[in-house]
Amino acid sequence: MIEIDLMNKADRFAADYIASVKTRRVFPDDAAIKGLTRFDEELPTQTSDPADTLNLLDEFGTPATVTSNGGRYFGFVIGATLPAAAAAERLASAWDQCGSSFVNSPVAAKIEDVATKWVLDILDLPRESRIGFGTSATACGLSMLAVARRALLKRKGWDIDADGLIGAPEVKLMVSETIHITIKKAARLLGFGLNRLIVAPTNHDGLVDLAKLPEIDDMTIVCLQAGEVNKGGFDPFTQIIDIAHKAGAWVHVDGAFGLWARASAAKKHLTTGVELADSWTTDGHKWLNTPYDGAMAICKHADEFAETLNSDAVYSTAEPFAQKNLVLEFSRRARGIPIWAALRSLGRQGVDDMVTRHCEQAQRLSHGLRGIGVTVLNDVAINQVLCTLGDSLKNEALLKSISASGEIWFGPSKWNGDDVFRLSVSSWRTTDEDIDRAIAAIEKALATI
Incomplete structure (x- = not known):
């Protein structure tokens, strides 16, 4: 059946994507974003093969995704999707x-x-x-x-x-x-x-x-x-x-x-x-x-x-x-x-472990950032780490450098009217190694500012 073949193909594309989240860029590069112009079409007049639509979506859509379903995305309190939930x-x-x-x-x-x-x-x-x-x-x-x-x-x-x-x-x-x-x-x-x-x-x-x-x-x-x-x-x-x-x-x-x-x-x-x-x-x-x-x-x-x-x-x-x-x-x-x-797949203990681990990783992140000269503005009670370099232009330069690197991603915020930046630890995929990579990526970016 055409429908079954199409669903199987979508599942293969999805499986390939999930397999790539550990290694792919966290924020897409300029070429991937420019590739989105491929979707600028007039509304088709005639019916077409559904597989062509799926191929287009994977070929030009997949490269332009933000890898928020990975372990090195620290923006907006966005968690990855648990396998059982997906x-x-x-x-x-x-x-x-x-x-x-x-x-x-x-x-x-x-x-x-x-x-x-x-x-x-x-x-x-x-x-x-x-x-x-x-x-x-x-x-x-x-x-x-x-x-x-x-x-x-x-x-x-x-x-x-x-x-x-x-x-x-x-x-x-x-x-x-x-x-x-x-x-x-x-x-x-x-x-x-x-x-x-x-x-x-x-x-x-x-x-x-x-x-x-x-x-x-x-x-x-x-x-x-x-x-x-x-x-x-x-x-x-x-x-x-x-x-x-x-x-x-x-x-x-x-x-x-x-x-x-x-x-x-x-x-x-x-x-x-x-x-x-x-x-x-x-x-x-x-x-x-x-x-x-x-x-x-x-x-x-x-x-x-x-x-x-x-x-x-x-x-x-x-x-x-x-x-x-x-x-x-x-x-x-x-x-x-x-x-x-x-909830069924994690159970009470699994949810406890995940939430607690994220809080501990946020502490690990805050300690590491302080060690490379970043000012952490909060006590890091749970999974939020609010930071500044003490200068709006430096904060902006850091965010641009991080986004361009594709290694990690986090975003800007405001605190008491001042420009700051915020990292949120909330993905089940995030490991201590990912936290250490984030610290290293920020340290590398600071050297370019």
Whole structure:
């Protein structure tokens, strides 16, 4: 069959690519990027052999990839994909299931239900919570803020579903000075207004300063961070959540990558109190190393969650906690399947080992960088290493040199208005040797500046 031959060929191309990640450039060279012009075609008029399309994709697409699926990529907290998760994704893609509800896919509904239980277990979050397996922490965060706002308005007797927001009591959103841009994006889309956000001052580590905490009342959504994006720190959850709940507020925690510190026996203490919140978001495609488009919206108030995102139609009703009632999408692929596969293949100890190892490797990296004259700006509590050469032009020159070398890759950031650069250790493929190669590559680049 043509279809089977085509899939087998795609699998061969994919296998060859995976086999090359240890040796290929981390960032493509100029020739590979120029080769992308081969895709500049007019829309074909006639049907063609599907194999020709696949060949084009491999010949000119593969060389222009960033090898984020390898061990020497240190940008953006992007983890490689675990073999079990990648294989499960491949099989689930062949199944071509619409993972919206049990009637559309009994297998997807069952596996994602099991994945829900396992995620709540390994992250030690309230077991009555429900999880929507969405595309990203961005989409999941937007969902959780919508649930929070609806719940607070409902407590005041306002039906936002029927009456909208015109004339409604104001719901306030409190964020920290270092809150991630995706929360600000959600705030814009939901109409909170960036100029109306209540901004909590932060300390030198970018964490909410308890001594300067703004006033919180029963119409406030408080958004905290598990894993500040630059220094990797954790807000003081226990104290702030206690204050917020006594006032009647809702607490949401953005834990896109840092929430997985709870899976490490050595690092769980950093997250003490986070389980007291009302909702959380985290990604599988960061520190759990699942394929992209794999994130989780987690909410302790299951009924409020499902009511807010309910999408039952006259032709498509489903069980209350069907995934279509827990995510933004009505039709969706079962993103929880590779998350289930990653957890099943690693087990509790495997996840602990991976997270702990990355934290230790980040320490190894920070020590090595200090030894070659790089200033490390954080205490490296988990897997983030924030650095500077003390000069914006030198930082920029270093980044250009590293990118051109193809040996490793990491990116720029800002801290207190200054240009800095950030390295994240989050790939299951990263070895201590890769860390040492990264240090050597940076030392070599420094010699050219």
